[in-house]
């Protein structure tokens with residue numbers, strides 16, 4: 220945890236420089252101020268004029284917080300495998316913030332030193348060409364960050380002071396900040412990516428994989444395996460994250476919206492699934508699994524909702540997630556509250572079975588400890604976990620990259636939130652890959668699971684500019 224200082228900025232900068240020399244290690248100076256109202260997308264767009272390729276955006280499902288980062292002041296990254304990657308990043312983060320000098324009036328959640336990023340779904344799967352640039356864990360502490368929390372707007376400026384005194388001066392950073400703020404007061408505009416065409420990758424092989432997995436599940440050797448597939452979308456021009464975000468923002472108000480630019484690519488999406496949120500001692504998680512279409516009118520929609528709630532196959536698919544999340548959280552969380560019956564979560568293109576999870580944990584417990592325990596839940600992995608992951612590797616024959624992995628943020632005050640990066644894709648110049656998967660159980664039918672993936676592709680297809688229903 221960090222200690223807040225209420226000194227003036229010049230003194231804090233000098234103190235950070237002296238500290239960097241003393242400990243012979245970079246020291247972060249983080250300055251936080253309340254600002255006037257800023258539009259998140261305009262800030263993101265303005266950030267792109269100086270820091271294209273180094274931006275992120277996050278908006279939570281409850282509309283309580285938005286974070287928009289531009290530039291990088293420090294990267295936390297790990298190439299370690301499995302749980303080690305979470306612990307390695309956690310260790311470096313703790314060390315980094317323990318030396319940080321923070322100038323702020325208060326400990327506003329989501330301000331000051333904050334790391335945003337994601338983790339690959341499966342660290343044991345080799346990194347494919349399309350995902351190069353993303354490590355097993357890749358988190359970024361931005362140079363500039365807008366935090367919108369309710370009605371309040373905050374701007375964080377992070378300057379890393381180096382032991383040899385090199386690096387940007389305080390005056391340079393403050394000048395750049397003013398320029399960024401000026402540009403962010405202009406409305407966001409973006410280029411249209413032009414003509415679009417889509418190509419399903421290995422659709423027939425995917426259905427065959429569902430059959431193979433169903434056969435194995437019927438023997439009782441496993442209970443559930445989530446199989447995903449991808450579609451390649453091509454454009455006549457470059458598809459920018461500004462364009463896609465603008466669409467997601469308008470079209471998916473009930474989802475977590477995220478974008479993470481890294482080395483010429485951008486991982487982006489609108490997911491309904493929270494992995495874990497930590498707000499002081501309060502812990503929230505979500506069980507989300509089991510799906511059905513939306514109806515054409517209210518009556519049909521309610522009928523489909525009832526059908527989903529009563530459907531044995533979907534209830535089983537869902538219950539495996541509930542059991543696994545309960546077990547993963549039971550060691551660290553007190554007062555776990557998990558309703559016995561799921562409810563419906565209705566999104567634009569699909570409805571899901573949904574069980575909210577609440578609990579409490581010591582304020583000092585790191586959110587990454589919980590992420591490590593929860594990931595991968597059976598909403599995107601399977602049961603038993605280890606065996607299901609091996610089947611996914613064998614049957615999917617693809618690299619999920621950050622799709623279905625944890626994506627989100629953590630601050631230096633012990634707050635944070637990670638979503639499961641579903642309904643997402645990777646933008647790469649004039650093309651994109653989008654991903655969707657389904658929980659396969661012994662009673663799965665390949666054609667209906669395939670249709671389910673088609674529904675799950677729709678949010679990204681629409682955001683990419685596809686003229687869909």
Ligand SMILES: C=C(O[C@H]1C=CC=C(C(=O)O)[C@@H]1O)C(=O)O
Pocket residue numbers: 445447492507508509510536571597598599641642654655656657658659675
């Ligand atoms: C794996 C995905 O969805 C998961 C989350 C909700 C419902 C699911 C299902 O019904 O199969 C999946 O477990 C995806 O969207 O790519």
Ligand SMILES: [Mg+2]
Pocket residue numbers: 508509510536657658671
């Ligand atoms: Mg399903």
